[in-house]
Amino acid sequence: MERKDARPAxxxxxxxxxxxxxxxxxxxxxxxxDGKIYASKLGVKNVFSGTVSIIxxxxxxxxxxxxxxxGMIVDIGSSNWLVDINSPYPAPLxxxxxxxxxxxxxxSRFLKIGDMVMVKILMVDESMKIQVTMNDxxxxxLEGGQIVEITHSKVSRIIGKSGSxxxxxxxxxxCRIFVGQNGRIWVDGDAENATVAAEAIKKxxxxxxxxxxxxxxxxxxxxxxxxxxx
Amino acid sequence: MSGQSDLELVNKKxxxxxxxxxxxxxxxxxxxxxxxxxxxxAYVEIGKNKVRAxxxxxxxxxxxxxxxxxxxxxxxxxNMMAFSVGDRxxxxxxxxxxxxxxxxAEALEAVVLTELYPRASIDVYIEIxxxxxxxxxxxxxxxxxxxxxxxxxxxxxxxxxxxxxxxxKVLLDLNKEEDNYGQADVPFALIPKxxxxxxxxxxxxxxxEEFDTAVEMGVTACHEIYALQKDALRxxxxxxxxxxxxxx
Numbered sequence: 001m002e003r004k005d006a007r008p009a010x011x012x013x014x015x016x017x018x019x020x021x022x023x024x025x026x027x028x029x030x031x032x033x034d035g036k037i038y039a040s041k042l043g044v045k046n047v048f049s050g051t052v053s054i055i056x057x058x059x060x061x062x063x064x065x066x067x068x069x070x071g072m073i074v075d076i077g078s079s080n081w082l083v084d085i086n087s088p089y090p091a092p093l094x095x096x097x098x099x100x101x102x103x104x105x106x107x108s109r110f111l112k113i114g115d116m117v118m119v120k121i122l123m124v125d126e127s128m129k130i131q132v133t134m135n136d137x138x139x140x141x142l143e144g145g146q147i148v149e150i151t152h153s154k155v156s157r158i159i160g161k162s163g164s165x166x167x168x169x170x171x172x173x174x175c176r177i178f179v180g181q182n183g184r185i186w187v188d189g190d191a192e193n194a195t196v197a198a199e200a201i202k203k204x205x206x207x208x209x210x211x212x213x214x215x216x217x218x219x220x221x222x223x224x225x226x227x228x229x230x
Numbered sequence: 231m232s233g234q235s236d237l238e239l240v241n242k243k244x245x246x247x248x249x250x251x252x253x254x255x256x257x258x259x260x261x262x263x264x265x266x267x268x269x270x271x272a273y274v275e276i277g278k279n280k281v282r283a284x285x286x287x288x289x290x291x292x293x294x295x296x297x298x299x300x301x302x303x304x305x306x307x308x309n310m311m312a313f314s315v316g317d318r319x320x321x322x323x324x325x326x327x328x329x330x331x332x333x334x335a336e337a338l339e340a341v342v343l344t345e346l347y348p349r350a351s352i353d354v355y356i357e358i359x360x361x362x363x364x365x366x367x368x369x370x371x372x373x374x375x376x377x378x379x380x381x382x383x384x385x386x387x388x389x390x391x392x393x394x395x396x397x398x399k400v401l402l403d404l405n406k407e408e409d410n411y412g413q414a415d416v417p418f419a420l421i422p423k424x425x426x427x428x429x430x431x432x433x434x435x436x437x438x439e440e441f442d443t444a445v446e447m448g449v450t451a452c453h454e455i456y457a458l459q460k461d462a463l464r465x466x467x468x469x470x471x472x473x474x475x476x477x478x
Contacts, residue, residue: 012463012464012467012468014378014387014460014463014464015341015378015383015384015385015386015387016384016385016386016387016422016423016460017460029383031343031383031385033385033423038385038386038423040343040383040384040385041381041382041383041384042378042379042381042463042467043381056381057381057467058269058270058379058380058381059269059380059381059382060269060287060288060289060381062346062347088287088288088289088290088347088350089290089349089350090290126348127299127300127348127349128347128348128349128350
C-alpha cells in the first residue's frame with residue numbers, strides 16, 4: 001500500500017463511506033446526498049484534479065461506447081450474431097457491422113458459436129441495449145492463441161502508463177497480445193512464451209495495487225524465459 | 231411465541247439465560263469473500279446462528295418476463311438447511327422462507343442503485359447453516375456485506391437485528407428460548423446513515439412504550455453491527471493488499 005511517489009496514500013472505502021464534503025466533483029462509483037459525496041462501491045478512493053472517484057476492486061464489466069472488447073459468439077441469427085462480452089447484457093453484432101459481405105441467412109459461414117472476436121462497442125442506450133461493430137481497423141476474428149480472463153478493473157494496470165507494461169510483455173515474450181476492456185486478454189505466440197505472458201498477466205492482476213510492478217514483472221519474465229533463450 | 235414454560239428467561243438481576251444483559255448483543259463474527267465462485271459472498275455468525283450469503287450479478291435476468299426495463303431486479307432466496315434446526319427441517323421452499331426472501335429483497339432494494347443496471351438481475355442466495363432465532367436478520371446482515379463484496383453500487387450497507395420481549399422485559403437480540411417462550415419478536419433493519427427503517431415485523435404483543443424502547447435498542451445495536459460489517463469488508467482487502475507486498 002505505501003506509495004512513495006507523488007500520489008496520496010490509497011484508502012479502501014466501502015459503500016456509504018463519506019468521501020468529501022468540501023465541494024469536490026463526484027466521479028464514478030460515488031453518489032451525492034445533501035451536498036456530500038459518498039462511496040457507492042467497494043474500492044479504492046482516488047482524488048484527481050478536484051474529482052473524487054472510486055476505482056472498483058470488484059464488479060462486472062459495464063460496456064461503454066468506444067471500448068474494444070473480446071467477445072465470444074454464443075448465438076447465431078439470420079442477420080446477426082449474439083456476442084457474449086462478459087457483461088450482464090448480450091451484444092448483438094449485425095451483419096452490416098462486419099467487414100465481410102454476408103448473405104441473409106448465411107451468417108454461420110463466417111462466425112460460428114464459440115468463435116472469439118475483437119469488437120468495438122458502438123453504442124449503449126439508457127436501457128443498456130448494446131450494439132457492437134467489427135468495422136474498424138484491427139478488429140477481426142481471433143484464430144489460435146489463448147484467452148486470459150482478469151477483473152476488468154485491473155485492465156488499466158495491465159496496459160500500464162501509455163502502454164508501457166503491455167509493450168514490455170509483448171517485447172520480452174515475443175507474443176501478440178490484445179487486451180479487451182472487458183477483462184479478456186488474448187495471447188498468441190510460441191507455446192512456452194505465451195504461457196509466461198499469461199502468467200505475467202495473472203501476476204499483474206494479483207498484485208495490481210503494489211509498487212514498482214513493471215520492474216518486478218520484468219524480473220519475473222526474465223527468470224522464466226532465460227533458460228531456453230541461452 | 232405462544233409456548234409456555236416455567237423457564238426463567240430473565241432472572242432477578244436482569245441476567246438472561248446465556249448470561250447477557252437486556253441490551254447486549256450475542257457474539258458477532260462477520261467475514262467477507264468466503265466463496266470462490268460467487269461474485270460476492272459473506273459469512274455471518276450471530277451467537278449460534280451461522281449464515282452464508284452469496285451474490286451473483288448483475289447478470290442477465292431469466293425468466294425474461296421478470297426484467298424491468300428501467301432498473302435491475304433483486305432476486306433473493308432464503309433457505310434453511312435441513313440440519314440447521316433441532317428437528318430436521320423438510321428441505322425446499324415453504325411459506326416462511328418465501329416470505330423472508332421477499333422482505334429481504336425489498337430491504338436490499340432500498341439501498342442498491344438498481345437503476346444503473348436496467349433489465350439485469352442481482353441474485354442473492356442466503357443459506358442458514360445453523361439457526362438459533364434471528365436468522366432473517368443474520369441473513370440480511372450477511373446479504374448486504376455480500377452485495378458490497380460483489381462490487382455492486384449501493385447507498386449504504388444494511389445491518390439488521392431482532393429485538394423483542396420476554397418475561398415482560400424488552401430484550402435485544404433474542405435467542406432461541408426467548409423467541410419461543412417470550413412475548414414478542416421484532417426483526418428490524420435500517421439504513422445507518424439516515425436511520426431509515428427498511429425492515430420491521432412484529433410477532434407478538436408489546437405496548438407502545440415497550441416498542442419505542444425496543445426500536446431505540448435496535449438502532450444502537452444496528453450501528454454496532456454496521457461498524458463490524460464495514461470492518462469485515464476493509465479487512466478483506468487490506469489483507470489482500472498486504473499479501474501482495476509480502477509475496478516478494
